[in-house]
Amino acid sequence: MKKVLLLVLCASLLLSACGARPGGLRQIQLAIGYIPNIQFAPIYTAIANGRFAGEGLEVEITHMDENQAAALVGAGDLQFAVVSGEQVLLARSQGLPVVYVAAWYQQYPVSVAALAEEGINSPADLRGKTIGLPGLYGANYIGLRALLHAGGLSEADVTLESIGYTQVEALAAGRNPIVCGYTANEPVQLRARGYEITELRVADYVQLAANGIITNEETLRGNPELVRRMVNGFLNGLLDAIADPEAAYRVSMDFVEGLGADDPIQMQVLETSIELWRADRPGYSDPLAWENMQATLLDMGLLSEPLDLSQAFTNDFVP
Secondary structure, three states: OOOOOOOOOOOHHHHHHHOOOOOOOEEEEEEEOOOOOHHHHHHHHHHHOOOOHHHOEEEEEEEOOHHHHHHHHHHOOOOEEEEOHHHHHHHHHOOOOEEEEEEOOOOOOEEEEEEHHHOOOOHHHHOOOEEEEOOOOHHHHHHHHHHHHHOOOOHHHOEEEEOOOOHHHHHHOOOOOEEEEEOOOHHHHHHHOOOOEEEEEHHHOOOOOOOEEEEEHHHHHHOHHHHHHHHHHHHHHHHHHHHOHHHHHHHHOOOOOOOOOOOHHHHHHHHHHHHHHOOOOOEOOOHHHHHHHHHHHHHHOOOOOOOOHHHOEOOOOOO
């Protein structure tokens, strides 16, 4: 059976080659999205290529929802997780001392996809339309609200229909000719099935803080070197995956159950994801993206008052 969880174990000679510290590797649990997926290829690559081991770390992946991961990190039950920017701000508004230490996605990974015949070519074209999305929560909802705002619209100008994670099937069946989903998922699948669609990427209209590595204030104060090593290992895995997508895909087969050796759709998912990861300075978090994210959450009523954004993220650990 393919592995969902993998501990990076190095024999003594390999430890020396990796540059790991004497005395063995420090065990770290990293929480990421709720199921294994090709979109986590940089983490799989960092494990398989010894990028974490080279920093003296033995990383074990655990899967859970973002809000659960943020709560556990904030409570000190986990030291690291991958979550999106809105989860950081929502957690801090509830008194959870989480801090975002490295940006993974440089572009917010949400899109609206519509059958071409709907004539959706700009956010303003969504006025009066019904849009299918998983529900009024999470990154899809946040991204959609930001997209509507960019088009001079509010939620009152459209009808939002909660359809669960059935966007591809709903559009294909004609129930929802306009859906909101992840940029590297639903639009890729729909095109692969032969549907002619238009796509509005949130990132083309507004810059928002997207997925990245978080820790907590206690870890930052007590062990900043651990944070630096974790960020270095992750970013090197990210760069490896960007530089050689085919190798990253092969590595991912050991982590993602059922991922075939020759699946053009999943390979396109990876390549589209890489478009969202690229950056001149990998790991850098743009303050404007955080300002925009906070403004969106305030507009939605998910935040009651502005937060001190300087406490929510840092670029101090980014090379």
